[in-house]
Amino acid sequence: MPEDEGASASMPAYTAPLRDMRFVLNELAGIERLRALPGCEEMTPELVDPILEAAAALCRDVLFPLNRSGDEEGCSFENGVVRTPRGFPEAYRSFREGGWPALACDTAYGGQGLPRSLALLFEEMMCSANLSFGTYPGLTHGAYSALLQHGAEALKDRYLPKLVSGEWTGTMCLTEPQCGTDLGLIRTRAVPAEDGSHRITGNKIFISAGEHDLADNILHLVLAKLPDAPPGTRGISLFLVPKFLPAGQDGQALGPRNGVVCTALEHKMGIRASATCALSFEAAKGWLVGRPHKGLSAMFTMMNEARLSVGMQGLGLAEVSYQNAVAYAKERLQGRALGGARHPDKPADPIIVHADVRRMLLTMRAQIEGCRALAMLTALEQDVAQRHPDPAERQAADDFVQLMTPIIKAYFTDMGWEATATGMQVLGGHGYIREWGMEQYVRDARIAQIYEGTNGIQALDLVGRKMGAHAGRYLRRFFHPVLAYVEARSEEEAMGEFILPLSRAFGRLQQASAEVARRGMADPFEAGAAATDYLRLFGLTALAYVWARMAEVALRKQAADETGFYRAKLSTARFFMQRILPQTGALSATVMAGGGTLRAFEDAAF
Numbered sequence: 283m284p285e286d287e288g289a290s291a292s293m294p295a296y297t298a299p300l301r302d303m304r305f306v307l308n309e310l311a312g313i314e315r316l317r318a319l320p321g322c323e324e325m326t327p328e329l330v331d332p333i334l335e336a337a338a339a340l341c342r343d344v345l346f347p348l349n350r351s352g353d354e355e356g357c358s359f360e361n362g363v364v365r366t367p368r369g370f371p372e373a374y375r376s377f378r379e380g381g382w383p384a385l386a387c388d389t390a391y392g393g394q395g396l397p398r399s400l401a402l403l404f405e406e407m408m409c410s411a412n413l414s415f416g417t418y419p420g421l422t423h424g425a426y427s428a429l430l431q432h433g434a435e436a437l438k439d440r441y442l443p444k445l446v447s448g449e450w451t452g453t454m455c456l457t458e459p460q461c462g463t464d465l466g467l468i469r470t471r472a473v474p475a476e477d478g479s480h481r482i483t484g485n486k487i488f489i490s491a492g493e494h495d496l497a498d499n500i501l502h503l504v505l506a507k508l509p510d511a512p513p514g515t516r517g518i519s520l521f522l523v524p525k526f527l528p529a530g531q532d533g534q535a536l537g538p539r540n541g542v543v544c545t546a547l548e549h550k551m552g553i554r555a556s557a558t559c560a561l562s563f564e565a566a567k568g569w570l571v572g573r574p575h576k577g578l579s580a581m582f583t584m585m586n587e588a589r590l591s592v593g594m595q596g597l598g599l600a601e602v603s604y605q606n607a608v609a610y611a612k613e614r615l616q617g618r619a620l621g622g623a624r625h626p627d628k629p630a631d632p633i634i635v636h637a638d639v640r641r642m643l644l645t646m647r648a649q650i651e652g653c654r655a656l657a658m659l660t661a662l663e664q665d666v667a668q669r670h671p672d673p674a675e676r677q678a679a680d681d682f683v684q685l686m687t688p689i690i691k692a693y694f695t696d697m698g699w700e701a702t703a704t705g706m707q708v709l710g711g712h713g714y715i716r717e718w719g720m721e722q723y724v725r726d727a728r729i730a731q732i733y734e735g736t737n738g739i740q741a742l743d744l745v746g747r748k749m750g751a752h753a754g755r756y757l758r759r760f761f762h763p764v765l766a767y768v769e770a771r772s773e774e775e776a777m778g779e780f781i782l783p784l785s786r787a788f789g790r791l792q793q794a795s796a797e798v799a800r801r802g803m804a805d806p807f808e809a810g811a812a813a814t815d816y817l818r819l820f821g822l823t824a825l826a827y828v829w830a831r832m833a834e835v836a837l838r839k840q841a842a843d844e845t846g847f848y849r850a851k852l853s854t855a856r857f858f859m860q861r862i863l864p865q866t867g868a869l870s871a872t873v874m875a876g877g878g879t880l881r882a883f884e885d886a887a888f
């Protein structure tokens with residue numbers, strides 16, 4: 283491309299946003315709170331910084347360079363064997379040898395015992411750098427969590443060290459052709475064998491990391507029904523089914539191949555280097571995890587964690603798209619600033635001078651930084667829920683995590699999709715063609731709204747389960763702190779521009795919550811009709827709360843600000859309050875309108 287067009291096609295770049303990550307961890311969430319938890323005493327910035335920097339280097343130097351080639355090449359399938367794209371096995375080896383799979387795992391099984399708050403930042407980086415790659419360790423960590431919490435001691439001793447070291451990977455096998463959201467429709471069967479194990483038979487589809495060449499063995503966590511299972515979701519059990527059966531005295535060696543084979547790979551829109559497999563279980567040997575018929579609740583513990591991780595996928599992709607959109611907007615020369623040329627020496631001004639381009643970039647930035655802050659506050663509560671010595675503190679923290687889980691999963695992934703599309707828009711036609719790499723982020727972002735429970739189902743979880751749980755106890759874990767925060771700052775002049783919009787949005791949320799609860803109690807269809815808009819209203823209000831808190835920190839520190847970091851934080855906070863948060867007005871009106879129009883429309887007229 284000629285020089286006077288200002289930007290030439292180049293591979294996208296990614297630099298982990300370490301400054302902002304340190305801000306949310308150290309200055310907003312308060313690393314002291316983390317350090318007060320058992321096992322986290324060493325979590326000083328001096329310990330954390332080198333870990334974040336090493337994670338950033340791995341993502342920049344090893345994972346990101348394979349993102350584009352992995353997308354172009356995809357996974358291949360031949361005679362039951364799945365191969366990941368060129369460079370993936372070597373990258374996985376570096377990842378494993380660096381000890382990254384063990385980061386947030388229990389030290390009893392070889393883990394490093396680091397808190398979730400820290401692991402979450404690494405997850406974000408990995409999703410930015412190479413989401414496809416991230417699905418393999420992501421599923422492994424999910425399998426690790428389910429086994430850790432629900433597995434018998436013998437199973438844990440045998441399998442957890444291999445998952446923690448990353449030598450073996452894990453999967454989560456729920457979906458079947460006739461059964462997606464409604465797991466009560468599962469047909470896979472488990473028949474007890476004389477040796478105490480079970481024989482699993484059935485077909486699973488869409489299984490991420492179901493077969494690949496990155497690790498020696500794969501541990502499938504499979505939902506199936508026992509012969510005496512009650513119908514529906516109350517009759518589902520969870521089984522561990524290894525690809526290769528364990529051998530040797532301690533069961534750590536590889537024995538014969540088990541009866542599970544990959545029958546096909548799905549061809550898909552995005553995350554093309556992540557192997558999405560159809561698996562056939564043919565009397566495969568498996569072991570029960572947890573109690574019979576209680577598999578779904580065991581799976582749910584793992585899913586809560588996984589849903590937060592999927593939320594980070596939206597955030598990570600939005601971040602990498604933002605970085606590349608900004609770089610382009612500073613280079614690309616088109617048109618003149620409306621108030622007169624800003625760079626008269628050049629044939630045109632860079633597009634970053636245009637109000638509409640600035641709107642796009644600031645929208646992305648305000649959403650990204652808000653989501654990162656909310657993720658960090660939630661991850662910290664997860665650490666408190668797992669580690670605090672006081673059961674009441676643990677309970678309160680867990681309530682907050684329960685409430686935020688569907689919001690983070692759905693809001694962040696909707697945001698990821700919108701932000702990556704906006705990032706593409708900043709590049710105009712160059713964003714749409716492949717050379718610049720921006721369209722891959724859009725394609726990769728789309729799946730996060732679908733898997734791990736569609737976003738529609740997350741919204742139903744929020745209004746159906748979380749809202750009314752324990753007579754509104756989960757809701758109070760958010761409402762009370764926000765109310766106290768707003769009241770305590772009502773006289774602070776400098777905070778007025780943040781507190782006023784926050785309290786307006788909060789009022790709308792309170793009113794909508796009462797209305798959805800009232801109508802939903804009388805008629806569940808009404809709750810279903812309000813769910814998605816209500817979740818978005820909640821997400822925006824939660825972001826307003828964290829933006830007010832971030833602005834407060836920035837106001838305190840801006841006087842000594844030499845880098846412009848806090849000034850930019852304040853400007854972004856203002857943008858969020860003035861240009862994004864007003865959407866709560868429309869959302870609350872939509873929620874209040876009720877579901878009458880959805881119900882009245884006749885099926886035959888669609």
Ligand SMILES: Cc1cc2nc3c(=O)[nH]c(=O)nc-3n(C[C@H](O)[C@H](O)[C@H](O)COP(=O)(O)OP(=O)(O)OC[C@H]3O[C@@H](n4cnc5c(N)ncnc54)[C@H](O)[C@@H]3O)c2cc1C
Pocket residue numbers: 454455456457461462463464487488489490491550558729732733734735736737738739742
């Ligand atoms: C790339 C990829 C990777 C995946 N990885 C895995 C994996 O590793 N393991 C695994 O088990 N599965 C996996 N899945 C499956 C995924 O979790 C499901 O696709 C998802 O849960 C939705 O199920 P479904 O596709 O059958 O859609 P359906 O359940 O048929 O839903 C279709 C639509 O109807 C809506 N809907 C359904 N029921 C309701 C309801 N009660 N109320 C309101 N709306 C409803 C949904 O929101 C959706 O919009 C993967 C899928 C893909 C595409």
